[in-house]
Amino acid sequence: MSGARPPDGGTELGGIPKVPTVGWIREDALEAFYEGTERTPEPGPPAQPIFRCPFCISVFSVQRELHDHVYKTHRVERPVMFLGGTEPTGRAVVRVPVGRSAIVVANATAVRIGIDGRDPQRCLPDAVPKKLADTKQGEMKLVLLNESQVNAEPVSTHYTISFRIADAIDLKRVEEAFAEILVSSSITRDAISRFLVDQRTQGASKEYAVGLGNYCLGVLIKERPASEHLTTPLARYRELYGSALQILADFDRPLARLIAGIIRFAMNDFQEAGSSTGYWELDLARMLLNDPGRTTMPSSDTTAKRRPICPIDHGTARILALAARLSTQS
Ligand SMILES: [Zn+2]
Structure with missing residues (x-):
């Protein structure tokens, strides 16, 4: 130990200050990082991709199968109404009485009908022909809903029909x-x-x-x-x-x-x-x-x-x- 001086905080050792430097801290962190990357996970089979159906509990391993399943099982058709054989588009005006048999509703599970700005009433599609045939005057807002998929937003079609029927x-x-x-x-x-x-x-x-x-x-x-x-x-x-x-x-x-x-x-x-x-x-x-x-x-x-x-x-x-x-x- 001759010639060597005991460590003495704050004094020089071989001309280098014994104060920890920023460089030291950095090196430590880097080492820890490299050490982390060296730890390889246990080898095993890669995780299987899973495709879950958003509408039901079905799970598929191939995306194509999920697509086919949704298309076959959960396809929601646009609800539609026909008045005398045509779909009333835009602002339809009804001037002559429409018979119940001329009113057809398809692909709907529920209907909301509001007349002259009043709160819309919910009813079943079967009730639509009578409601329309009985209306002589008024502005009707009619929303057909297809709620056949429980976990999906219902598909809706909106109609605005002016009834101006005079006798x-x-x-x-x-x-x-x-x-x-x-x-x-x-x-x-x-x-x-x-x-x-x-x-x-x-x-x-x-x-x-x-x-x-x-x-x-x-x-x-x-x-x-x-x-x-x-x-x-x-x-x-x-x-x-x-x-x-x-x-x-x-x-x-x-x-x-x-x-x-x-x-x-x-x-x-x-x-x-x-x-x-x-x-x-x-x-x-x-x-x-x-x-x-x-x-x-x-x-x-x-x-x-x-x-x-x-x-x-x-x-x-x-x-x-x-x-x-x-x-x-x-
Ligand atoms: Zn499904």
């Missing part, structure tokens, strides 16, 4: 007001306004009156009588004819059929040219334009007493008169 007596009163205000004298904007505020055109039958009113406004805009000082562009008549047609096409009444026929004719739509409007010139012109080679034509009943039913624009009237003249010449 025949109300519709007849609208037609009386129409004949009195808009047929017996020339159409003016003032007359259309009077028709639309008339007591007979209010309530459930308002929709029908609006259809007739839009048609008359369309005729007025197309005709542009000098007395009316119209600033509305001529092109707007097509828009008004279109909205009138959309409403009137739903009403199974002679006046509605006639005006719908005139509008389709005026807008070059001959899709339903085969159906009779009861207005001989119109039926004839539609058939001629639809099928020029046709040999049988509706015959005119010149002896029948005719009375004005609805206003018509001059352009359409001239074409109808021409068609009638052509058919009597041949």
Whole structure:
């Protein structure tokens, strides 16, 4: 031990300070880390992957099997409703009574129905046809739910349906007001306004009156009588004819059929040219334009007493008169 000095805290040993340095601490930690990596786990078979079904207790070792299982066992179809053979999309308007047999609900386990903003009531899909068939007026929000999978969010389909069903007596009163205000004298904007505020055109039958009113406004805009000082562009008549047609096409009444026929004719739509409007010139012109080679034509009943039913624009009237003249010449 000669020559060696006993360790003495704080004194120099071989020129190196005996104070632990940062470098020492680091080396320690690194060593511990390396030591950890050297400890290899016990060798054994790799863990099997497990695919659990989110809807039931089934477990699969192959993802493809889980996929097939979910597809076969837990597929949830979108619930759907049909009104008279079509699915009511967007904002559907029901103007004529719908029979219960025309209402079909599929893939639904429950239904929520709310009318006019009231709290929705839950019911079974079987109750839907009666509920819809019994509704005459109101805004219905209908949610079909498919809750067939207990552990899954239900699949839902939302419908908003406006019921605006008037009875025949109300519709007849609208037609009386129409004949009195808009047929017996020339159409003016003032007359259309009077028709639309008339007591007979209010309530459930308002929709029908609006259809007739839009048609008359369309005729007025197309005709542009000098007395009316119209600033509305001529092109707007097509828009008004279109909205009138959309409403009137739903009403199974002679006046509605006639005006719908005139509008389709005026807008070059001959899709339903085969159906009779009861207005001989119109039926004839539609058939001629639809099928020029046709040999049988509706015959005119010149002896029948005719009375004005609805206003018509001059352009359409001239074409109808021409068609009638052509058919009597041949
Ligand atoms: Zn499952």
